[in-house]
């Protein structure tokens with residue numbers, strides 16, 4: 001088994017690290033958190049560097065890089081802050097991949113080049129007030145009309161809500177119950193009947209737009225259908241790429257916290273000695289590094305085996321679940337190393353700890369990931385309704 005990264009991948013990571021130093025990303029991360037404002041100039045910068053849509057099809061402006069390369073870029077930028085990594089996440093592991101894989105020629109031409117230029121972004125819209133983990137109970141409907149469909153319903157917690165140009169909306173075609181009736185359509189910002197709720201106030205990930213979406217008799221042309229009812233399996237398979245991206249965010253946040261805790265332990269003195277000389281602190285740092293590396297191996301395995309396609313549902317679920325738990329533990333331990341200063345907004349650790357919490361809810365909860373893993377282990381699905 002070859003654990004080495006390519007020369008190009010190592011150079012990419014180094015160049016992102018250098019850019020972070022040059023552009024003072026640590027300070028920028030604190031500013032985004034304090035203001036709740038996302039710095040849109042990053043999109044232009046990332047686009048020029050070829051970081052947006054690097055895995056997307058070449059004919060539409062992407063580079064068709066491997067999933068692992070995108071994961072490495074997300075991880076590296078998330079060491080500063082998941083918000084600084086967000087555009088690379090969205091354009092490489094977000095729902096634009098569904099369009100790249102299953103969309104029509106027209107849909108790809110309309111959306112993907114703009115994503116690579118940082119002008120378009122696509123939000124994934126699954127969750128409803130009464131359907132989160134139980135996605136197959138969703139009640140947003142698409143009713144056939146002369147030349148298309150009429151969309152009605154409400155989505156909640158939609159990342160990019162209000163800001164994104166396009167929305168990949170999961171909805172039920174007609175009356176078909178369960179997963180068989182679910183497909184996905186593209187809804188464009190500004191379509192009549194499509195409105196946004198107020199922006200969410202989350203404990204972390206400040207600067208990330210998120211809100212409810214309302215669809216009141218929105219007219220959807222037939223050409224906006226990406227996945228027809230009956231192809232729900234394809235939708236969920238593509239979602240495993242997003243799960244790897246979610247896990248890469250956790251690697252980045254934990255990597256940032258580990259580095260900060262290591263530096264602090266070498267500088268901070270107690271009992272007249274740097275605290276890194278105390279075995280209790282050394283063991284804490286060693287445990288943090290061990291958990292982070294274990295998560296890294298799982299995430300890289302899932303991404304690496306995906307190549308330029310889709311990861312295995314088992315490997316992606318396991319990687320996300322482990323990384324989601326790891327990042328909470330590592331950021332919490334980092335706070336302990338920082339003592340009282342870790343709890344203060346003067347230092348980045350309290351932000352990292354807040355930013356660590358969402359990943360084990362968004363993109364599939366820890367319980368739902370374990371249900372998926374168990375179904376693969378036992379070779380059968382366990383119906384949660386019975």
Ligand SMILES: Cc1cc2nc3c(=O)[nH]c(=O)nc-3n(C[C@H](O)[C@H](O)[C@H](O)COP(=O)(O)OP(=O)(O)OC[C@H]3O[C@@H](n4cnc5c(N)ncnc54)[C@H](O)[C@@H]3O)c2cc1C
Nearest residue numbers: 124125126127132133157158159358361362363365367384
């Ligand atoms: C920061 C953030 C960003 C998000 N971004 C998006 C987005 O862009 N698009 C989108 O569509 N959604 C998004 N979400 C929503 C997210 O996907 C849902 O919150 C998540 O799927 C859980 O759904 P729920 O909140 O309805 O919880 P519920 O499904 O109500 O679950 C509540 C609790 O019960 C547990 N549970 C439920 N069923 C079972 C079971 N069978 N066995 C064991 N335990 C169970 C869950 O694991 C959870 O702990 C985001 C959420 C957050 C926090």
